[in-house]
Amino acid sequence: MTTTLNHTHDVKARSWLESANAPGSDFPIQNLPFCVFRRQGAGDVPRCGIAIGDRIVDVAKAAASFTRPALEAAMACGNTTLNELMGLAPSTLSALRSQLFNLLSRGTTTGRDLIEAAMVPIPYADLLMPVRVGGYTDFFASIHHATNAGRLFRPDQPLLPNYKYVPVGYNGRAASIQIGKTPVNRPYGQLRKPGTDAPGFMPCEKLDHEVELGIFIGKGSVQGEPISVDDAWDHIFGVCLLNDWSARDVQAWEAQPLGPFLAKSFATGISPWIITAEALVPYRVQPAARPDGDPAPLPHLVGEADQALGAMHILIDAHLASQRMRANAQQAARLSRSDSATLYWTPGQMIAHHTSNGSFLQTGDLLGSGTISGPDDTSLGSLLEITRGGSQPFKLPSGEERGFLEDGDELTLSGFCERPGFARIGFGECRSTILPALPVNKNSPS
Amino acid sequence: MTTTLNHTHDVKARSWLESANAPGSDFPIQNLPFCVFRRQGAGDVPRCGIAIGDRIVDVAKAAASFTRPALEAAMACGNTTLNELMGLAPSTLSALRSQLFNLLSRGTTTGRDLIEAAMVPIPYADLLMPVRVGGYTDFFASIHHATNAGRLFRPDQPLLPNYKYVPVGYNGRAASIQIGKTPVNRPYGQLRKPGTDAPGFMPCEKLDHEVELGIFIGKGSVQGEPISVDDAWDHIFGVCLLNDWSARDVQAWEAQPLGPFLAKSFATGISPWIITAEALVPYRVQPAARPDGDPAPLPHLVGEADQALGAMHILIDAHLASQRMRANAQQAARLSRSDSATLYWTPGQMIAHHTSNGSFLQTGDLLGSGTISGPDDTSLGSLLEITRGGSQPFKLPSGEERGFLEDGDELTLSGFCERPGFARIGFGECRSTILPALPVNKNSPS
Structure with a gap:
């Protein structure tokens, strides 16, 4: 490693x-x-x-x-x-x-x-776009995010029984990946409004960001030869910032039983800079200990080197500036600061899991970490969590409030690593503005 | 169209x-x-x-x-x-x-x-492999399959509330697509056996096939310009057979809340022949009428031409031959005959839905129909359905029984179109043999 x-x-x-x-x-x-x-x-x-x-x-x-x-x-x-x-x-x-x-x-x-x-x-x-992305897999590696998001849908059982055993992930749409600077049009979608029986087709009303890291695969692997946890970093080319734009109302309606689809495929932003695995070496840390009572990972998800230094200590900030704030030259408001060291699963475990069924990874594949949320209120990586599903709006310095993103909002991820005795290195920015929904379909409501 | x-x-x-x-x-x-x-x-x-x-x-x-x-x-x-x-x-x-x-x-x-x-x-x-597949989306367009599969997991509510509104689909892993002739090693995976509290990592015990069609996108589309239902066939290059190999026990454990992942990514077989959209013209038919009481599709999923001739009448047979049957030169047993005209959603509706949020399709993208099951017992497109989750084994002419697939089994999909006054055209075969699980990981149980 x-x-x-x-x-x-x-x-x-x-x-x-x-x-x-x-x-x-x-x-x-x-x-x-x-x-x-x-x-x-x-x-x-x-x-x-x-x-x-x-x-x-x-x-x-x-x-x-x-x-x-x-x-x-x-x-x-x-x-x-x-x-x-x-x-x-x-x-x-x-x-x-x-x-x-x-x-x-x-x-x-x-x-x-x-x-x-x-x-x-x-x-x-x-x-x-720095990479021709073959496969894009998005994980769900933050237990805090999984718990926060789960609580909104299943108050009795926020965390599903598989979470502490499986580094849960799903296939995203590779074609959705774009450089963060590209503006994002609010997507249309099917959604069912509260109190109604039937869904409608309309612009998303609960547009959200997700603070993630993207892990780019360098050296690929071969069908039938899984990558072990401790070999995984040899297959990591580098890491970028990733904003997994999400249409929460569309997702809630479409995702059963096969998972999110159009709620995510309209755009996924990445920062244009890829920080190499070698540059990240000083900021590798021991993964957080599993809380007492949590099961040990199954043996194929355990490695000595991974247990020692398998996690990454990368801090990622999300800032929001509304159109009004930008017009008034007001500084963007910080929504959150996430630390990737709080993830429940390491990149090595994600990669070992990904290939554990015998399938292979290819050069240029991209793995998203999933939303990185920490244990406290200043480290929540999505508006869904910050505003408790929109019920507790976030107050902007302009006097405006946000349950979810509005047209004209600019959302910026930035990230950096620092450690005493080493340099501070930065990730640059993944910054995009929300544009209004396009009249996307000749059969759309006008 | x-x-x-x-x-x-x-x-x-x-x-x-x-x-x-x-x-x-x-x-x-x-x-x-x-x-x-x-x-x-x-x-x-x-x-x-x-x-x-x-x-x-x-x-x-x-x-x-x-x-x-x-x-x-x-x-x-x-x-x-x-x-x-x-x-x-x-x-x-x-x-x-x-x-x-x-x-x-x-x-x-x-x-x-x-x-x-x-x-x-x-x-x-x-x-x-005939195509460099960019994105692979698998739909769930057979209401019979959705109902049969749903009943095994949710007897009270086999069909989820979104089914009749949303052509449900999810992103598959494009790298899993391979020519059907390639043998398939039984995958490893995490699964929780009945009566146990914790999962284990072991070879899949419920390996299944799924009878599907694959729809290849020819002409791509542009971000922000959805394809209408009636324009969709202009973007279809052709159709092949598709076997969506599925590890049912892995799927049951991993798929909440983000959908199937490793249960499907070890292999997806397609036939080597792509039947062109033009060759299929004579076999285009009116979609089956929605049962009384079903809601009408939302307006963006309706088109005049699609309502007239949006469905395809393609018959697909699945045959199984065990190792013993092949050794004794016994003919393969027919598991099912599916008709794609029984699908609840048309290819046009899948494509319109796929692009309805503003995202685009690319030349070489592949859309799976989802398992094609019909209303009766001879038209069930997976062993999961044929054997009711393995509880009612299928009897082979060799005297053997199958709940799910065994090592050495050969599974063959074949398909054809016929219509009075027109030629019979065939799809060739998508045929693969199941090989034993490889000792896939150095941390695997030996």
């Missing part, structure tokens, strides 16, 4: 690019997250890049700076998605990171010209 | 290839289904082909026989999957069918040499 610290994690390291050294920068030299971008206005094709400070390095353009095996990875950055790169051996990816780190380090002169010539300021780049 | 009959549907047409004219041939000249194949032993790359009689035509190899616009479609058959071809305009595909029909017709001499030189006997071809 990838848990080795090396010189790329050195908190004292600095870059010759001063913007990377600014306190609070999401992209210091210890981070180096991947993206896919296109230089604005130049008619360029998409390329794979690495973020540092306020720049993106067009890695393939600087390929001559690298030696084998990093060179192979640098060349793969000439593609329009990260998929080829993601399928390379972790050691090759690590070599690229190491050489990039050295090339960008303060004091380095050799090769600096070439790297500088391959840099694009982030504001001059369009950030694009 | 594509409902026009033309000369390619003429029941009197015959081919100069005599095997196509044999009574009972699945692939007469009126059919012309697509596949992807590779000539055995020649180191050939995969190619797109058309079946006729006992041959496959390597269409791109005979491209010089075609004129525009069919030529464009013939050239697209040089790919290793059908995706490029499927994305072409229905009129272009229709032109290819028309010219192929003429080239293969008895009496035709011009171009016959080229076509004959491009033919491969089916037994000398490896049939491959």
